[in-house]
Amino acid sequence: MSENHYGSIMKDGLWDSNVVFSQLLAMCPTMAVTTSGTNGLGMGLATTAVLVVSNILVSMIRHTVSSQVRIPVFVVLIATLVTVVDMAMNAWLHDLYKVLGLFIALIVVNCAILGRAEAFAVKSGVVASAVDGLAMGLGFTGALTVIGLIREFLGAGTLFAQASNLLGPSFAFLEMKLPGYGGALLMILPPGGFAILGFLLAGKRVMERRMDEKAAARAELAAA
Amino acid sequence: MNLESIREKIAYQPVLLGVFALLASGALAWASSATGEAIAAAEAKDLRDSLSEVLPQGMADNDFLKDTVDLKNGEKTVTIYRARKEGVVKAALFKVAERGYAGDIQVLMAVDSDGKTLGVRVLKHSETPGLGDKIEVKKDPWVKGFDGKSLGDPAPDKWAVKKDGGIFDQFAGATITPRAVVKAVKGGMDFFTAHKAEIIG
Helix, strand or coil, X not given: CCHHHHHHHHHHHHHHCCCCCCCCCCHHHHHXXXXXXXXXXXXXXXXXXHHHHHHHHHHHCCCCCCHHHHHHHHHHHHHHHHHHHHHHHHHHCHHHHHHHHXXXXXXXXCHHHHHHHHHCHXXXXXXXXXXXXXXXXXXXXXHHHHXXXXXXXXHHCEECCCHHHHHCHHHHHHCEECCXXXXXXXXXXXXXXXXXXXXXXXHXXXXXXXXXXXXXXXXXXXXC | CCHHHHHCCCCHHHHXXXXXXXXXXXXXXXXXXXXXXXXXXXXXXXXXXXXXXHCCCCCCCCCCCCCEEEEEECCEEEEEEEEEECCEEEEEEEXXXXXXXXXXXXXXXXXXXXXXXXXXXXXXXXCCCCCHHHHCCCCCHHHHHHCCCECCCCCHHXXXXXXXXXXXXXXXXXXXXHHHHHHHHHHHHHHHHHCHHHHHC
């Protein structure tokens, strides 16, 4: 396993197979929580933590579990993990739980976690699985934050509203408000979520095609 | 025999599933017992915090979390927390709920012994973000408009949003939400008046 290998896992998670923008997984939490940048960030971070741990556990038991019953085993494992995290946070990190608690329960319905267990962790070593969980989680966090920020900006005219509740008072500088803009409510409601996601997907496709064309032109130049 | 060959046997599958189910229940049972006390303490603190938010400073010298009375309000049982000063009940704190635009809105209110509201806060709701969520005190001071109101002031038919001829503001684009909160608070006042003797004791 080389440095290069981990590099490509990171690139895969953050860009090439981004959970939201490429695999189009986890649409339920994506649409539900991206009404503001802060919510998107919170959901993303909570999911990243669960994804890393679930990938590690699945990778550890991958030789014991037979392929016939792997799906129920993974489902039980992930549901148990999320429930334990939920209870532990409620007990010992109660202030954070009041902000993130809503998202923790939603992680159970996040198919991206089972998806990574199936597509990666069950075939890979523990360290590589942890890196994959981290990369996919950060890619998910980035996607949710971007969608959340755009929806929030268009819909309410603010950026990172209430970020200090999530990250602590020292992050209050992130909070911005556009004066004199009432906001287009449609963007906060579900249709706005689908519209923004559509535009972002199209944008990513265009960017990828440009990059491919450039790479092809460079290859041609080198061959000539 | 190595693991590879056992793994494909049919008997291996139920045993594996059973072991994982057992491990999962064990983990959950352990987590539940390990966190139960801390969660109960944290929730009691939450309740105390929200109760002290609707109750003005210096209204109580007792531990009103422990001084409760349960009364029937229609079908539901309402727990009333009594704030006492020198043994005399000064205020009653209780929760009421009313159906809003998207689900129940839970309201916590404090009423003093003369039947005047001391404070109202929305505990839980699922109203439209950006429209109906102005009932949260964090987002809009609207809910403070109930402070000091009683059943005689304003008159019963003025306990409504302005659109319905009352005195409370509605929000642009959201009438159902504030209407439900007004109705909930009015219901709480009626409930308090009807059971005043039992509450003050």
